[in-house]
Amino acid sequence: MAKALMCAPEILKQDLQGRVFIVTGGNSGIGFECVKQLARQNAEVILACRRVEDGERRVDEIRAEHAGANVHVRRLDLASLASVRTFAAELSAERDALHGLLNNAGVMNTPNTKTADGFEMQFGVNHLGHFLLTDLLLEMLKKGAPSRIVNVSSCFHDMAMGRKGDIHFDDLNFQQKKFDGWEAYAQSKLANLLHARSLAKRLEGTGVIAVSVHPGWVRTDLAKHTMPLFVQNFLLRPMLSLAGMIDPWAGAQTSLHALLASDVPDHNGEFYSQTGTYRDKSCNKGGWPMRSPNPVAHDDGVAQRLWEKSEELVSRA
Numbered sequence: 371m372a373k374a375l376m377c378a379p380e381i382l383k384q385d386l387q388g389r390v391f392i393v394t395g396g397n398s399g400i401g402f403e404c405v406k407q408l409a410r411q412n413a414e415v416i417l418a419c420r421r422v423e424d425g426e427r428r429v430d431e432i433r434a435e436h437a438g439a440n441v442h443v444r445r446l447d448l449a450s451l452a453s454v455r456t457f458a459a460e461l462s463a464e465r466d467a468l469h470g471l472l473n474n475a476g477v478m479n480t481p482n483t484k485t486a487d488g489f490e491m492q493f494g495v496n497h498l499g500h501f502l503l504t505d506l507l508l509e510m511l512k513k514g515a516p517s518r519i520v521n522v523s524s525c526f527h528d529m530a531m532g533r534k535g536d537i538h539f540d541d542l543n544f545q546q547k548k549f550d551g552w553e554a555y556a557q558s559k560l561a562n563l564l565h566a567r568s569l570a571k572r573l574e575g576t577g578v579i580a581v582s583v584h585p586g587w588v589r590t591d592l593a594k595h596t597m598p599l600f601v602q603n604f605l606l607r608p609m610l611s612l613a614g615m616i617d618p619w620a621g622a623q624t625s626l627h628a629l630l631a632s633d634v635p636d637h638n639g640e641f642y643s644q645t646g647t648y649r650d651k652s653c654n655k656g657g658w659p660m661r662s663p664n665p666v667a668h669d670d671g672v673a674q675r676l677w678e679k680s681e682e683l684v685s686r687a
């Protein structure tokens with residue numbers, strides 16, 4: 371297994387005083403590591419999560435290490451578009467500018483469940499919730515320009531446990547065909563990548579950059595719908611590490627690079643990958659940036675259709 375890609379040390383030493391970032395799902399796993407690092411670099415960080423008490427506990431942990439950390443917790447449930455609207459409305463009533471939006475929260479291989487608005491859970495949380503959130507925060511990101519939007523996708527946008535990543539426009543919410551948790555995850559993660567690609571085109575000339583990332587295969591709570599976490603974290607831990615599973619700090623590197631590295635604006639709309647598992651094995655070592663091996667990820671027709679469909683779905687809900 372290739373070695374994990376790590377940020378250049380100088381990127382993680384920049385003083386981010388005066389810069390404001392939102393990290394969705396910032397209370398856990400990769401998102402928490404990103405919140406912690408941005409706070410260490412003196413940024414103001416809004417930790418957006420659905421379990422506010424857990425978020426507050428995580429902020430206490432950060433303050434125990436870095437007393438001056440400027441981190442606030444705000445409630446955001448991406449499985450409810452009403453919650454997304456409330457979050458964005460309250461934030462924009464309070465402040466003008468935003469410099470980074472890390473669309474990180476996600477669920478994987480969930481049972482066949484629906485969001486409050488009736489969307490398949492993974493498509494709803496991973497894509498539609500972030501689609502609406504980004505749209506509602508665009509004016510703030512434009513005011514904060516140069517600013518960045520980073521969508522946390524996955525190498526599973528290419529292939530997830532044997533299911534090819536595609537956007538199933540005829541049945542986005544698995545209302546007709548039999549539900550498959552991996553197919554739904556692959557669809558939602560491909561949507562993250564196409565969303566960033568479309569944003570980059572639409573925001574050209576505004577100083578707002580959008581990219582997507584694969585963070586690596588990371589030891590977090592994401593697998594909770596697939597196996598009991600003690601199996602991953604204790605029983606199989608040595609074996610999974612040998613097979614390429616990395617810790618959350620290494621898992622945060624691609625997101626931090628995409629948010630902070632100075633050459634990212636030269637790659638607007640592109641995909642940044644940590645080590646991963648792709649159909650084309652030559653991609654497994656990752657790349658910052660890297661051309662996705664999934665042809666659908668480069669199809670502007672699909673990106674445009676997904677944009678229009680997403681707009682329709684979130685405005686109807």
Ligand SMILES: NC(=O)c1ccc[n+]([C@@H]2O[C@H](COP(=O)([O-])OP(=O)(O)OC[C@H]3O[C@@H](n4cnc5c(N)ncnc54)[C@H](OP(=O)(O)O)[C@@H]3O)[C@@H](O)[C@H]2O)c1
Pocket residue numbers: 394395396397398399400401419420421446447448449450474475476477478495522523524525584585586587588589590591592593
């Ligand atoms: N771990 C990996 O191997 C891996 C690989 C590729 C891509 N990714 C991507 O990395 C991102 C971060 O995942 P992770 O690995 O750090 O997993 P994690 O530890 O499970 O974190 C996921 C975060 O998303 C939040 N979330 C889930 N549903 C939400 C909702 N309805 N509203 C708001 N927040 C919600 C979770 O909140 P709760 O704590 O309340 O559940 C948690 O904070 C995800 O987008 C995932 O797809 C991870």
